[in-house]
Amino acid sequence: MPDNDLDFTIARLGECRIPSPMSGVRFTRDDERVLYHAQLGDLKAWIGKNADPPSMEAAGPRDKIFFDPSKITCGIVTCGGLCPGLNDVIRSIVLSLYHHYRVKKVYGFRYGYEGLVKRIGHKPLELTPDAVNRIHAIGGTVLGSSRGPQDPAEMVKTLTDLKVGILFAIGGDGTLRGAQKIAEEAGRQGLALSVIGIPKTIDNDVSYVQKTFGFETAVTEAKRATYAANVEAESARNGIGLVKLMGRDSGFIAAYSVLADSQVNFCLVPEVPFTLERFLAELQQRLEGRGHAVIVVAEGAGQDLMAKTAECDASGNIKYGDIGIYLRDAIKDHFKRIGMEVTLKYIDPSYMIRSVSANPHDSAFCLLMGHGAVHAGMSGRTNMVISFWNHQLTHVPISLAVSQRRKIDPEGVLWSSVLSSTGQPKDMR
Numbered sequence: 001m002p003d004n005d006l007d008f009t010i011a012r013l014g015e016c017r018i019p020s021p022m023s024g025v026r027f028t029r030d031d032e033r034v035l036y037h038a039q040l041g042d043l044k045a046w047i048g049k050n051a052d053p054p055s056m057e058a059a060g061p062r063d064k065i066f067f068d069p070s071k072i073t074c075g076i077v078t079c080g081g082l083c084p085g086l087n088d089v090i091r092s093i094v095l096s097l098y099h100h101y102r103v104k105k106v107y108g109f110r111y112g113y114e115g116l117v118k119r120i121g122h123k124p125l126e127l128t129p130d131a132v133n134r135i136h137a138i139g140g141t142v143l144g145s146s147r148g149p150q151d152p153a154e155m156v157k158t159l160t161d162l163k164v165g166i167l168f169a170i171g172g173d174g175t176l177r178g179a180q181k182i183a184e185e186a187g188r189q190g191l192a193l194s195v196i197g198i199p200k201t202i203d204n205d206v207s208y209v210q211k212t213f214g215f216e217t218a219v220t221e222a223k224r225a226t227y228a229a230n231v232e233a234e235s236a237r238n239g240i241g242l243v244k245l246m247g248r249d250s251g252f253i254a255a256y257s258v259l260a261d262s263q264v265n266f267c268l269v270p271e272v273p274f275t276l277e278r279f280l281a282e283l284q285q286r287l288e289g290r291g292h293a294v295i296v297v298a299e300g301a302g303q304d305l306m307a308k309t310a311e312c313d314a315s316g317n318i319k320y321g322d323i324g325i326y327l328r329d330a331i332k333d334h335f336k337r338i339g340m341e342v343t344l345k346y347i348d349p350s351y352m353i354r355s356v357s358a359n360p361h362d363s364a365f366c367l368l369m370g371h372g373a374v375h376a377g378m379s380g381r382t383n384m385v386i387s388f389w390n391h392q393l394t395h396v397p398i399s400l401a402v403s404q405r406r407k408i409d410p411e412g413v414l415w416s417s418v419l420s421s422t423g424q425p426k427d428m429r
């Protein structure tokens with residue numbers, strides 16, 4: 001999106017008139033803003049125009065809040081695929097509501113947006129500090145999750161019946177679009193309902209969010225797979241270790257795993273097309289020169305090489321072909337055809353990575369994201385996500401977060417670093 005069109009204005013339900021019950025904390029002023037640009041060159045245009053450069057509202061507790069904590073009920077929902085840290089975020093929200101604001105009632109809606117549709121019949125859980133006390137130690141989500149949208153009017157009806165004032169929606173692209181629809185429907189009905197998104201995607205592909213929770217844990221876990229692949233590859237004559245990692249449209253897990261384990265020789269991501277012929281020729285050259293090779297492939301890479309399907313998952317994403325299996329077979333076929341003996345070990349740790357609990361750094365990050373979301377909701381902000389930008393927690397309108405997917409820039413610093421680590425050619429087409 002062109003810089004001039006960036007509008008980080010956050011919707012508010014009304015004026016904050018109630019003194020916050022929090023004490024002894026540093027309150028964030030509404031005029032504290034985090035710069036969108038980090039490079040001087042980008043800022044110069046704005047300085048020249050004598051105008052404020054684009055910036056995001058800083059997250060944090062406000063000294064005056066919108067909702068009366070003694071009267072409000074809140075709700076939490078987790079949607080989409082699993083991701084390390086989901087339970088940490090749930091716990092953080094519940095503890096912040098109880099301890100920072102003394103909110104007494106928090107519902108946990110079951111199985112994604114299904115839990116917000118009364119006729120489906122999932123009863124919400126009552127989340128208390130005791131109920132969430134130890135959940136951060138386990139993977140997955142204690143609320144359960146599901147994919148797919150539900151009717152916003154039905155969901156708003158459930159929320160109003162239960163007198164929910166703030167809904168915290170933890171999820172990716174589809175979840176955030178759903179949250180946006182709930183906020184819009186509530187607005188149409190003139191309801192004081194705040195909807196706060198906490199972006200969740202192991203692929204780390206939400207726009208205007210530089211890092212999503214669980215990503216660091218995913219890279220840590222992926223390293224176990226690349227390590228094993230390298231050990232296997234080095235221990236065989238013409239050994240090949242092939243690892244498939246998640247990353248539908250953005251190859252961030254693959255790219256960072258390569259940087260975390262610089263033994264990897266080829267990194268294939270959705271953002272950088274390649275042809276099978278060129279890739280196989282490079283792989284052959286590598287084996288002839290070094291006798292072993294490690295390949296990391298993101299699930300969305302090389303989709304143009306396989307037959308397309310029209311099938312979609314419940315989130316509406318087109319079901320992708322399995323690039324891991326495709327490459328495994330293509331590599332084996334190629335070396336068989338040319339009479340070169342290779343030993344290929346294929347590792348797909350995708351769901352093992354997604355289901356672990358968060359590592360300590362991600363846990364801390366989840367805690368801060370949860371707190372930031374609660375402070376935003378209590379101050380009556382709505383239709384926004386809590387974001388991490390230039391190393392600070394910020395507020396971003398949902399409309400911007402879902403406007404496009406964040407992707408690796410093939411001309412950018414990250415991809416250049418990957419290339420200099422793997423030694424693979426920039427262009428394998």
Ligand code: F6P
Binds near residue numbers: 172201203248313354
């Ligand atoms: O949440 C994102 C993600 O992990 C993608 O990388 C992947 O394509 C998708 O979820 C797979 O999820 P599931 O198998 O649960 O449909």
